[in-house]
Amino acid sequence: MKILNTKFYITLALFFSLFIEQAQAQKASWIWYPGDFDIYMSNVMQNRRTERGSFFPVFWKMDSHFVLVDFHKEFNLATAEEVKLYVEGTYNVKIDGQAITGFPKTITIPAGKHKLSLKVYSTAQVPAIFVQGKTVVSDETWLTTFEDKEWIDASGKTSDKSGTTFVNAGTWNLTDPLTPPSKFKLPTTPMFAVKTDKVNKGFISDFGKETFGFIKVHGLKGKGKLNIYYGESKEEALSVDKCETLDLLELDLSKKTDSIMILSKAFRYVNIQPEGAVSLDSVSMLYEYSPVAERGSFKSSDVELNKIYDVSKYTFQLNTREFFIDGIKRDRWVWSGDAYQSYLMNYYSFFDASTVKRTLWAQRGKDPVTAHINTIMDYSFYWFLGIYDYYQYSGDQKFVEDIYPRMKTLMTYIDGRKNKNGLLEWMPGDWIFIDWADKLSKEGEVSFEQLLYCRSLETMALCAKLANDNASAVIYSKQAAELKAKIFALYWNPTKQALVHSRINGKQTDNVTRYANMFGIFFDYFTPAQKLEVKKNVLLNDKVAKITTPYMRFYELEALCAMGEQLYVLKEMKNYWGGMLKLGATSFWEEYNPDKRDTGHLAMYGRPFGKSLCHAWGASPIYLLGKYYLGVKPTSAAYQTYMIEPNLGGLEWMEGKVPTNNGEIAVSVSKKEIKIKAADGVGKLRFRSVTKPSVNGAEVKEISKGLYEVTIQKGVEYLVKYQG
Structure with missing residues (x-):
């Protein structure tokens, strides 16, 4: 029996040894200088945009990759190892500084x-x-540089005192050696129209909902033209003169063939019109998508709210591509303000860390800094905020350390543009955006920009500590504290009990807008008394100009949720996003104004179909429902500690999951029961109850009258009985 056991364990050990060797052999991935492939791919993606067949490039400086890069790593091998090399570019290979002749595909390391x-x-x-190789593999632990700063003396000896800065390599986890980074493509899958109607000499196909991909024409034959007009709406597809995107093909085909369009497009409807002797059988599409996993979820007693959540998630998924983009029809660009909201939605849906990091690298580009990100002042600040948020949700300190030098140079650029009052205002080359809103003044020292600047300085201090730059952390903290005091000294109006919109020529304007005031709430810049005054005088005041974009509704509703107004916000979500659904929306729009009628909902930028009907910032209910209704948020990095403060907001019941690095936090809430099960960290469930609640296997603490708290351990299912 002992012999059998010995043989068994020897066999098992050999099996695991082989398994480990195979696993090690599979760890390799393509690597590059950090940020370079992100910048390269963003250039490729963003410059695919066309408008009625014309090339439509971005508005800002586009950087490029470094053209000469050195990679190296030290290995300590027990035995000699054969290593395969795959390279994009012209290259040399050295072992211990000695060059190997030619361009080897395989080498042996002793x-x-x-x-x-x-x-x-x-x-x-x-x-x-x-x-x-078996143990010699390329990954992000390799060191890389774009300059080696070495020199050779008169004797021919290479300096051993290089001033080179080496950094860890970048990677997207591209693990197929035969598919180099330049060949990277998103996957596609065939999809078919749900309805086709004859129009003129051709037909219009309806794919049932907003979608994105490549049109495929089947059975194409003949000499002449094939005109393809795309539309997010039927009206747009039928408008051959005004539709935003199209394909116009010159053909001379003697035999039937299938043809796939070169560029992917956004559409629901496709109007196909042949000319001359051209004929075709049908059209289908190759749906192009990012293969993210659906991890977050939400469902409730309100059927309409469930539909809003589902359409929000679909909208967000369509705009999750190589990067988080603004809209799939236009602009298809990496705008920082749009992406910042996408990061937050992502943490409550897909929790895809790679796309966050790619987008942040791509937005920042290279030094030297010559303008704000996307040329927009507020968008530079959203970029800073996005980095620390990413750390808070993911715990990825290495990324903060890698990108921190570019954070410093951007902040140095911003600090150099302050006026004599130590505040920011428009300078040549700046775009102060804030929001699409009629008659919104951008003149003078706008309070909204100062708040974002202050929050960015606070973020710099936090990230400086993570990057072990403690001296700079002290400086940034001091700057932030001084600016915060200045904001309240210069912009708080005791009569209006709110922050005014701006200062011009050193004096407050009379204008009060929602922007700075609602950010001040969830930045927690106000005293409790000021919060109540701002809620009454600004957020719930119909005399203050309303917000009509989902972009800023995101923040307005977040501020109200942070003040405990979930019942009000639920009504607003049903009215605003439900209003789009009632008009037939299958994805959420760039802008929605219920006062517009008919095709007025399709127009923007002076064009009848200029509005994007699938815009990432339209998907904000994902974030609101996860963070403020299910009530889940991290209180330390990577959910090592977290808070759950569920708020039904008028619902009878709700349930859902919030993703973390190591699994999900599942929450189910009714007016009598709360069920919690978490895969990671230590949490605090905080809730109100009219009577003393009970919970299985845990202690309930009353932390104030009617407010109770339960500690949540990972892997344990809790059932709380209470009276809501």
Whole structure:
């Protein structure tokens, strides 16, 4: 029996040894200088935009990758190892500083401690490598630089005192050596129209809902033209003169063939019109998508709210591509303000860390800084905020350390643009956006920009500590405290009991807008008394100009939720997003004004179909329902500690899941029961009850009259009985 056991354990050990070797052999991924492939791919993606067949490039400076990059790593091998090399670019290979002749595809590294180096040159693609051995593999632990700063003395000796700064390599976890980064594409899947009607000499196909991908024409034959007109609405597809996107093809085909359009488009309807002797059988599409997993969920007693959540998630998924973009029809660009909201929605739906990091790298670009991100002052500030939020949800300190140098140089640029009062106002080259709103003044020192600036300085202080730059952390903290005091000294109006919108020529304007005031609430800049006054005098005051974009409704409703107004916000969500659904929306729009009628809802920017009917910032209910109704939020990085403060807001019941690094936090709430089960961290469930609640396997603490708290341990299912 002992012999059998011995054989069994030997076999098991060999099995696991083989398993480990195979796992190690699969760890390799393509690597590059950090941020370079993100910048390269964002250039490729953003410059796919067309408007009626014309190339439509972005408005801001586009950076490029470094063209010559050095990669290296030291290995200590027990035995000699054969290593395969895959490279994008012209390259050399060195072992311990000794160059290997030619362009080897396979090398052997002897046993012992050795340094493997590759230097790669490429202008067309990002210099990148894929190294595959049993233990020698390329990953983000490799070091890389775009300059080596070495020199050779008269004797021919290379300096051993290099001033080079090496950083960890970048990666997207592209693990197929035969698919280099330059060949990266999102996956596609076939989809078919749900209805087709004859129109003129051709037909119009309805794909049933907003979608995105490549039109495929089946059985195409003949000589002449094929005109394809795309529409997010039927009216747009039928408007051959005014639709935003189209394909116009010149054909001379003697045999039937299937043809796929070169560029992907956003549409629901496609109007196909042949000319001359051209004929075709039908059209379908290749739906293009980012393969993110649906991890977050929400469902409630309100059927309409459930529909709003589902359409929000679909809207967000369509705009989650190589990066988080603004809209799938236009602009298809990486706007920082749009992306910042996408990050927050992502944490309550897909929890896809890679897309967050890619987008932040792409937005920032390279030094030197010559303008604000996307040329918009507020968008630079959203970029800072997005980095620390990402750390709070993911715990990824390494990313903060990697990107921190670019945070510093951008903040240095901003600090250099302050006026004599130490505040920010418009300077040549700046776009102060805030929101799409009629008659919204951007003149003078706008309070909204100062609040975002202050929050960004606070963020810099936090990230400086994570990057072990403690001296700068002290400086940023001091700057933030001084600016915060200045904001309240200069903008708080005791008569209006609110922050005024701006100062012009050193004096407060009379105008009070929602923007600075609602940000001040969830930034927690107001005293409790000021919060109540702002809620009454601004947020719930119909005399203050209303917000009509989902973009700023996101923040307005967040501020109200932070003040405990979930019942009011539920009505607003049903009215606003429900209003779009009643008009037939299958994804949420860039802007919605219930006062508009008929095709007026399709117009924007002076164009009859200029409005995006699938815009990422329209999906904000994902975030609101996860954070303020289910009530889940981290209180330390990566949900090691977190808070759950459920608020039914007028619902009979609700249930859902909030994703974390290591699983989900499941929450189910009715007026009599709360069920919680969490996969990670230690949480606090905080709730109100008319009577003393009971809970299985845990202590209930009353922390104030009628307010109770339960500690949540991972892996344990809790059932709380209470009276809501």
